[in-house]
Amino acid sequence: MTRAVLTGNQAAGRALVAAGEANRDARGCCGGCYPITPQTEIIEHVMGAGFSKGSFVAVESEHSAMAVCIGASFAGARSFTASSSNGLLYMTENVFAAGLERLPIVMVVANRTVGPPWNIWADHGDSLALRDAPWLQLYCDSHQDLVDTILLAFRVAEDPRVLLPVMVTQDGFLLSHTSMVVDLPPQELVDAYLPPLDLALRARTDHPRTYGQLMGPRETQRHRQEIQAAMERVPEVLDEAGAEFARVFGRRPRGAFEAEYTADADTVLIAAGTTVSTVRRVVEARRSAGEKIGFVQLKLFRPFLRDDLVRAIGGARRVAVLDRDHSPGSGGIMWTEIATSLRERPEVLLQDYIVGLGGGEVDPPLIELVLDDFAGRERAEAPVFFPREVATP
Amino acid sequence: MTTLLPEPGTRTRPRLLRPDSTNCPGCGMSLGLQWLDEALGATTPTLVIPACCAAVTPGTFPASAYGVPAVETTFASSAAVASGIARVRELNGESDPTLCWAGDGGTYDIGMATLSAAAERNEDVLYICYDNEIYGNTGGQRSGATPTGARTSTTPRGKPEAKKDIVAIMAAHRIPYAATLSLAHRDDFLRKVKLALSLRGFRFLLMLSPCPAAWKSEPSESVELVRLAVASGIFPLYEVFDGRRFRINARPDDTSLDAYLDRQRRFASIALAADDLRAQIKREWTHLDELARAFPAAPPTG
Numbered sequence: 001m002t003r004a005v006l007t008g009n010q011a012a013g014r015a016l017v018a019a020g021e022a023n024r025d026a027r028g029c030c031g032g033c034y035p036i037t038p039q040t041e042i043i044e045h046v047m048g049a050g051f052s053k054g055s056f057v058a059v060e061s062e063h064s065a066m067a068v069c070i071g072a073s074f075a076g077a078r079s080f081t082a083s084s085s086n087g088l089l090y091m092t093e094n095v096f097a098a099g100l101e102r103l104p105i106v107m108v109v110a111n112r113t114v115g116p117p118w119n120i121w122a123d124h125g126d127s128l129a130l131r132d133a134p135w136l137q138l139y140c141d142s143h144q145d146l147v148d149t150i151l152l153a154f155r156v157a158e159d160p161r162v163l164l165p166v167m168v169t170q171d172g173f174l175l176s177h178t179s180m181v182v183d184l185p186p187q188e189l190v191d192a193y194l195p196p197l198d199l200a201l202r203a204r205t206d207h208p209r210t211y212g213q214l215m216g217p218r219e220t221q222r223h224r225q226e227i228q229a230a231m232e233r234v235p236e237v238l239d240e241a242g243a244e245f246a247r248v249f250g251r252r253p254r255g256a257f258e259a260e261y262t263a264d265a266d267t268v269l270i271a272a273g274t275t276v277s278t279v280r281r282v283v284e285a286r287r288s289a290g291e292k293i294g295f296v297q298l299k300l301f302r303p304f305l306r307d308d309l310v311r312a313i314g315g316a317r318r319v320a321v322l323d324r325d326h327s328p329g330s331g332g333i334m335w336t337e338i339a340t341s342l343r344e345r346p347e348v349l350l351q352d353y354i355v356g357l358g359g360g361e362v363d364p365p366l367i368e369l370v371l372d373d374f375a376g377r378e379r380a381e382a383p384v385f386f387p388r389e390v391a392t393p
Numbered sequence: 394m395t396t397l398l399p400e401p402g403t404r405t406r407p408r409l410l411r412p413d414s415t416n417c418p419g420c421g422m423s424l425g426l427q428w429l430d431e432a433l434g435a436t437t438p439t440l441v442i443p444a445c446c447a448a449v450t451p452g453t454f455p456a457s458a459y460g461v462p463a464v465e466t467t468f469a470s471s472a473a474v475a476s477g478i479a480r481v482r483e484l485n486g487e488s489d490p491t492l493c494w495a496g497d498g499g500t501y502d503i504g505m506a507t508l509s510a511a512a513e514r515n516e517d518v519l520y521i522c523y524d525n526e527i528y529g530n531t532g533g534q535r536s537g538a539t540p541t542g543a544r545t546s547t548t549p550r551g552k553p554e555a556k557k558d559i560v561a562i563m564a565a566h567r568i569p570y571a572a573t574l575s576l577a578h579r580d581d582f583l584r585k586v587k588l589a590l591s592l593r594g595f596r597f598l599l600m601l602s603p604c605p606a607a608w609k610s611e612p613s614e615s616v617e618l619v620r621l622a623v624a625s626g627i628f629p630l631y632e633v634f635d636g637r638r639f640r641i642n643a644r645p646d647d648t649s650l651d652a653y654l655d656r657q658r659r660f661a662s663i664a665l666a667a668d669d670l671r672a673q674i675k676r677e678w679t680h681l682d683e684l685a686r687a688f689p690a691a692p693p694t695g
Contacts, residue, residue, distance in 0.1 A: 028484040030477055055480040057473075060510035064473035067466065067507070071441070071477025074464050077484070079477075093467050203462040203478065205437035205489045208407060210457035212448075212465035219454055 002184045008175035009038070011143050011182045012108045012168075013045025015150035016080050018190040019106070020046075020054050023078040026196030028053035030077040031105070032068030034061060036087035037120045038172035039110035043082050062087040066094035066105075073103035074211065076202035078154070080105060084172060085112035085126045092130060098165050099134025099227070101212060104157035104199075105165040107135075108150065111273065111324075112172040113358040121359020122171040124273060124325040128301070128333045134227045136166040136234060137302040141254070141276035143180040146170050148245065148253040149299075151185070154194050155241040161233045171324075173359065174274040185249050193248045231303040238300070256300035257312040261287055265294030267374070268316040270338060272298040275322050275355070275362050282367040293371075298334060306341035318349045320374045322367075323383070324356040331383030352383035360390070405435045407460030414450045414458035419612025421602030421619070422447060422523045424576050426494075429521070432586035437461050438492040438519075439478055443471040443504060445496030446529045469503045471495050472511035475518045483517060490590060493520040498528045501537035501557050512566035515594040521574075522559070522597070525604035533607040540627065541670060543659045545607070551660075555673060560633065563597040567636035574600035575630050577620035581642055584693065585632065601628045609658030618656060624649035626674045629681055638690035641681065650674070 006014070020029030033043035033056050046056050057068045062083050069079040083091055088109060098105050113123045127137060138153065140146040146168065153166040170176055185193075203211065215223065238256065246252045258276075261283055262268055271279050276297040283295050296312045313319055319342070323332025330336060335352035342348050353370050356362040370386055409430035416423045440463040442448050448465045451457040466474040471493045479491040500508060500522040511518060527545060528534040535545040537557040544551050563571045569592045572585045582600075589596040601622055603615035610618055622628035626645030633639055654660040654667060 027481060030480045030484065032473065032477065053484055055484055057476055057480065057514065057516075059473060059476075060506055063469060064507050064510060067470035067473030068477040068480075070466070070470070071464070071474035071479075072481050073477075074474070075478045075481035077477075077481040094470060097467050097470075203439055203464055205406075205439065205462060205487075208437070208460055208462045210451045210454075210459050210463040210465070213451050213457060213463075214449060214453045216453060 002186060003181055004184060005179050006143065006182045007041070007177055007179050008143055008146055008170045009041035009110065009177065010045065011147050011184070012082065012150060012170065013042045014184055015147045016042070016046060016106070016108065017049040017051070018185070018187055019151060019154045019194055020049070020078055020080065021051055021187060022191045022194040023197050024052040026198065027076040028055070029079065030055045030057070030068070030072035031079045031081045032057045032059045032065035033081060034059055034065040034083070034087065036062070036084045038112055038176045039082040039084045039108065042108055042110070062091035063094055066091045066098060069105045070094060070098050070101065070103060073098070073105055073199070074203045076197070076199050078197050079103070080107065082108040082110070084110045085114055088126045089114060089129065095130055095135065096133045102163045103165060104163055106150065106153045106157055107165065107167050109167055109169040110172040110176040111169050119358040120172065122174050122324070123357045123359070124169070127167055127169050128325045130167070131302060131333065134164055135302060136164060136300070138166065138168050138300055139272040139298065140168065140170050140175065141274060141297055143175060143182045145254050146175060147182055147184065151190065151193060152241050152245055152253050155244070156234065156237050158197055159237045159241070160200070162230050162237050164227070164230055169273070171274040189248055193245065234303050235305060235308070254297065254299055256305050257308050258297040258299060259294065259312040259314070261294035262296065262312065262314040262316065263294070264292055265314060265316045266292045267318040267320070268293070268313045269295040269320050269322060270298055270334070271295065271322040272301070272334060273324060275324060278362055278364060279322070279367055282364050282371070286371070301334070304337045304341070309338060309341045310345065317347055318374065320370060321350070321352045322362070322370065323352055323354050324362070326354050326357060335383060349377065349380055351377060351380050354383055354385045406437045409433065409459070409461050410450070411458045411460050413452065415452050416446070416450055417606055417612070419603060419605040419610070419615040420446070421525065421576050421600070421604070421615055422450065424616070425523055425574070425600050425602060428579065428582050429586060432583050432590065436490065436590070438490045439464065441466060441471045441475040441478065441491060441493045443495050443499035444468040444530070445499050447494050447496065447523065449530065468499055469507050471499060471504060472508045472516070472518065472520060476511050476514070476516040479517045491518050493518060495520065495522055496529065497522060497524040497526060497538035498536045501559055509566065512563060512568050512595045512597065515568060517593050519589050519596045520598070521600060523600050523602040525602045525607065526556070527604055527607040529604050529607060541673060545659070560597070560599055564633040564636040566595070568595040568597060569593070569635060570632070571597040571636070572599070572632040573628065573630050574598050575619050575623050575628070576600070576602070577616050577623060578630065578643065581630065607659065610656055614656055618653065621649045621653035621656070625653045626678055627653065627670070629678065631681065631685070632690065634690050638688050639681070639685040640690040640693070641685050645674070645678065
């Protein structure tokens with residue numbers, strides 16, 4: 001392993017390039033690149049990489065960046081790109097198209113709130129807005145988690161049982177622009193982990209097929225059911241890809257839900273992204289003081305594994321969700337999924353806290369405030385914006 | 394007319410457009426695809442088709458009237474998807490052409506930025522716009538390609554603005570080749586497509602493609618309408634090399650405009666004066682003639 005001090009963007013760029021290079025003995029790698037804060041350094045790194053067999057295109061928009069990835073993937077190459085915020089929304093039509101066409105593209109998202117009004121800081125509203133696209137979504141909590149998840153993403157996306165694109169997210173600035181020590185696997189190990197890509201249904205001149213033509217309602221329903229079935233195969237493929245990851249790289253990647261201190265916990269916090277590491281610190285302090293408290297990292301958001309989530313919270317009867325997102329008129333997006341998962345556990349008091357929008361500080365004092373508020377609650381209420389002094393009109 | 398189908402035994406791949414396409418009678422695209430097929434010879438292109446009538450042409454899954462690989466894309470994306478395909482083909486030493494086949498909506502309007510960027514990068518893509526001067530799939534709304542005076546469902550009193558000069562825009566990217574194609578000039582059509590196929594980099598061809606449903610014309614008169622469009626000067630037949638050298642392929646006769654307009658009810662009962670259109674055509678031709686005189690291309694060979 002190469003240990004290096006890297007920002008999230010540097011680490012993501014290196015992981016993507018290693019994955020692309022690993023396909024040099026097959027049809028190579030190709031994709032479209034377009035800048036947007038805070039992911040720009042990723043695509044700069046990709047454009048500057050000297051691939052043995054790769055070609056990346058600096059295009060005029062995110063919409064075209066994904067379109068180039070779609071063309072590249074149709075032609076059988078390994079394809080990837082990165083985006084954020086409004087760029088991701090501008091790309092949306094082709095994000096859906098890539099999933100509907102079953103193309104195993106990997107995209108790193110540096111999460112940033114959507115504007116205008118303009119704000120370049122983190123929340124998960126951008127990628128979560130695309131939750132209904134046929135993509136897997138994985139939210140990373142640290143630099144190492146990001147590198148590992150990107151490599152894992154290619155393995156899962158390209159598995160013939162899945163064949164769906166994967167979005168790997170990191171919190172903008174909080175991960176993308178901060179530095180940590182990261183283990184970067186050498187190329188030969190990445191080569192061993194990511195076999196040459198052979199897309200059986202790629203566009204070939206010796207076997208003409210028409211892709212994306214008109215379909216009637218019956219075929220359309222069947223197509224969606226096939227995507228649903230592929231999503232339902234993700235857990236087994238993810239488990240296998242994780243086991244193989246451990247065999248090749250010597251460490252276990254983080255799974256769909258990572259539960260810590262939940263075995264005997266009465267109270268469980270659920271969070272995604274960098275909030276997880278802050279929550280860990282608060283939970284560990286309270287544990288030392290004798291509180292029965294644990295937390296769950298929500299890593300895999302699509303597909304959403306409801307039964308796994310229920311298992312992850314264990315016997316806890318009080319669950320608080322820290323949503324770094326907001327669906328106007330509804331509440332926290334992750335909370336909605338969790339509430340659905342807990343429909344057969346009516347005894348659980350589930351409260352949603354909306355925190356850290358547009359880069360708002362989610363620090364230990366804020367988590368403490370949330371926990372103090374939660375402790376005083378006898379029943380759940382509508383989602384609460386925190387901190388209160390900002391939220392009160 | 395010469396037969397549209399190649400001699401038996403001369404082909405090594407399936408026909409580009411097989412029978413049972415969904416194209417309307419008299420659709421210029423049907424003839425254009427057959428001539429394109431002929432110009433390609435034994436070469437198998439990968440078609441990249443944005444949302445447009447040609448996306449409907451193959452019919453409904455699982456059958457397809459396209460006998461070559463065809464990738465259908467979102468409306469504004471064909472030139473970018475084609476860029477990805479062409480790059481990967483090149484990485485793998487494959488010389489088969491990547492060919493966009495796109496309507497005017499996806500070219501003049503919603504796909505303009507994508508198209509311009511692919512041309513600016515000089516991607517190895519042959520882009521052919523079949524221009525029916527209308528949003529056909531959606532039932533006939535105006536586009537940037539709709540000519541002055543034409544009635545559409547969104548210009549019920551006739552379009553006040555002029556047709557966008559897309560060839561000038563593409564030539565301004567200094568791409569190796571830009572030209573117009575006429576379905577009434579078969580030899581010229583085949584020569585230009587073959588020339589375009591022999592070049593590398595971004596090549597742009599504009600084919601006037603009659604749409605009887607929107608032009609409100611007789612399907613049997615489609616080829617005649619193109620002949621009249623060229624003869625009247627409203628659709629100039631010319632080539633631009635490297636965006637700098639010009640060659641005019643046919644001269645207008647100053648007598649055919651009335652016949653062209655009279656045979657299409659899209660031009661009927663409107664405030665358009667043929668003389669106004671005549672003046673517009675004359676201005677465009679004066680400009681084109683001056684360019685061709687000042688910056689002439691060598692005469693065609695072969």
